[in-house]
Amino acid sequence: MPKSFSDLMREARSQIREVNTAEAVDLVASGARLIDVRESSEWEEGHIPGAVHIGRSYLEQQIEGAVADRETPVVLYCAGGVRSLFSAQVLAEMGYTNLASMKGGFQAWKSEGRDWTKPVVLSKEQKTRYSRHLLIPEVGAEGQARLLGSKALFIGAGGLGSPALLYLAAAGVGTLGIVDFDVVDLSNLQRQIVHTTDRVGRKKVESAAETVRALNPDVTVVPHEEMLTEANVERLIAGYDVILDGTDTFETRYTLNDAAVRAGIPVVHASVFRFEGQLTVFIPNEGPCYRCLYPSPPPPELAPGCSVAGVLGVVPGTMGLLQATEALKVLLGIGDTLSGRLLIYDALDATFSELRLRRDPHCPACGDGAPVASGSGVFTLKGGFGTSTGANA
Amino acid sequence: MSTIRIPPVLRTAAGGSKTVEVAGATVGEAIAALVAQHPALRDQVLAADGSLNRFVNVYVNGKDVRYEQELATPVGPTDTIILLPAMAGGR
Numbered sequence: 001m002p003k004s005f006s007d008l009m010r011e012a013r014s015q016i017r018e019v020n021t022a023e024a025v026d027l028v029a030s031g032a033r034l035i036d037v038r039e040s041s042e043w044e045e046g047h048i049p050g051a052v053h054i055g056r057s058y059l060e061q062q063i064e065g066a067v068a069d070r071e072t073p074v075v076l077y078c079a080g081g082v083r084s085l086f087s088a089q090v091l092a093e094m095g096y097t098n099l100a101s102m103k104g105g106f107q108a109w110k111s112e113g114r115d116w117t118k119p120v121v122l123s124k125e126q127k128t129r130y131s132r133h134l135l136i137p138e139v140g141a142e143g144q145a146r147l148l149g150s151k152a153l154f155i156g157a158g159g160l161g162s163p164a165l166l167y168l169a170a171a172g173v174g175t176l177g178i179v180d181f182d183v184v185d186l187s188n189l190q191r192q193i194v195h196t197t198d199r200v201g202r203k204k205v206e207s208a209a210e211t212v213r214a215l216n217p218d219v220t221v222v223p224h225e226e227m228l229t230e231a232n233v234e235r236l237i238a239g240y241d242v243i244l245d246g247t248d249t250f251e252t253r254y255t256l257n258d259a260a261v262r263a264g265i266p267v268v269h270a271s272v273f274r275f276e277g278q279l280t281v282f283i284p285n286e287g288p289c290y291r292c293l294y295p296s297p298p299p300p301e302l303a304p305g306c307s308v309a310g311v312l313g314v315v316p317g318t319m320g321l322l323q324a325t326e327a328l329k330v331l332l333g334i335g336d337t338l339s340g341r342l343l344i345y346d347a348l349d350a351t352f353s354e355l356r357l358r359r360d361p362h363c364p365a366c367g368d369g370a371p372v373a374s375g376s377g378v379f380t381l382k383g384g385f386g387t388s389t390g391a392n393a
Numbered sequence: 394m395s396t397i398r399i400p401p402v403l404r405t406a407a408g409g410s411k412t413v414e415v416a417g418a419t420v421g422e423a424i425a426a427l428v429a430q431h432p433a434l435r436d437q438v439l440a441a442d443g444s445l446n447r448f449v450n451v452y453v454n455g456k457d458v459r460y461e462q463e464l465a466t467p468v469g470p471t472d473t474i475i476l477l478p479a480m481a482g483g484r
Binding site: 297 | 446478479
């Protein structure tokens with residue numbers, strides 16, 4: 001027996017609860033997920049803030065990724081309330097138990113003067129370039145737009161910075177600042193894969209910028225061809241959303257830490273020695289900082305850089321990629337970062353282990369006492385160990 | 394006997410060992426036993442007054458002894474002590 005559209009509507013209405021916009025607001029406020037099932041072109045013209053977009057044609061494929069628990073209350077909407085009703089039927093068939101369709105859809109929402117937002121629209125080329133990101137609910141078009149509007153600063157375009165630069169550029173982090181005053185040396189190329197043999201002798205910031213531009217023209221590189229010091233650190237880090245610390249000296253690491261704590265900028269920290277790497281995330285005022293972990297630097301003979309001690313080239317690669325991963329999580333605000341945890345990678349054993357870090361209430365940089373005053377000199381580290389970030393390790 | 398894990402940067406001073414088995418009921422006793430076996434480690438782990446150097450973190454079963462009882466932190470026979478000095482290398 002063929003069914004008419006009216007038959008189907010009647011059937012859907014008898015199965016699915018319809019709510020008005022005010023009821024939908026209440027449901028969302030008490031934890032319901034709001035799903036927009038319209039076409040992408042409609043979504044791009046405006047949508048309800050906080051809604052997740054899953055076009056009706058992708059609903060069966062993508063709903064489990066967006067709403068894993070079938071008991072979770074879900075409110076669906078479309079333009080006028082018809083497609084959302086049929087979509088809810090599909091979800092009911094898939095076992096979702098707490099469904100509602102918003103009557104009147106987005107048109108009713110808008111005509112009642114309720115708040116709505118227009119998403120950043122990616123170009124056709126960007127939709128293709130970032131398509132694998134757009135498919136992940138945790139990133140999606142909104143997350144990608146956020147990355148394109150984000151700024152990450154690399155302290156050092158070396159062993160750790162190279163892979164992280166490549167991947168953050170590929171991911172479309174819109175602005176990548178690079179602090180490095182060094183030139184490309186032949187001995188760098190065993191691990192510093194952002195540079196190439198024909199660029200030996202050229203400035204690292206220029207070489208890195210060239211690679212990044214070739215990989216992704218969406219990305220703007222801001223070269224800072226200078227050594228990070230107490231005198232310039234505040235200017236260098238200002239305006240960045242996240243910093244990737246890939247330097248080679250303790251002096252730079254402490255200077256950066258203190259300034260980042262003062263500026264409230266998260267630092268993704270990594271260091272390497274031969275076959276081993278350490279990684280953590282310092283989020284000011286939320287977790288510990290570098291001084292909480294290591295209150296004072298070791299003497300130089302106990303802390304040789306890669307140029308003295310050597311390093312298996314792929315180890316900074318592994319650690320740099322983990323830095324890039326943490327930086328993306330910080331920028332997107334997703335997952336649990338390594339804040340408060342130190343990850344130790346031992347390449348020879350092929351083991352990852354984790355130590356819990358605590359915020360030191362007496363920390364001179366982030367503790368309960370006064371923050372480190374800029375340029376006070378109190379924590380200026382006196383010579384004796386590498387004082388340049390250009391150790392080329 | 395508890396196990397002390399020697400970080401790469403200190404291994405030369407420990408005769409190349411990655412782990413060292415030591416006797417001792419506290420972190421202090423275990424480290425004393427360690428530096429007795431490998432005297433070259435003494436100045437790298439302990440300050441002149443016998444306290445822990447501030448640039449070496451010591452963890453017992455993943456817990457920082459600074460927030461336990463420092464050198465008096467008890468260690469059992471199956472416990473693992475990790476010495477963790479800061480590393481700077483990145484380039």
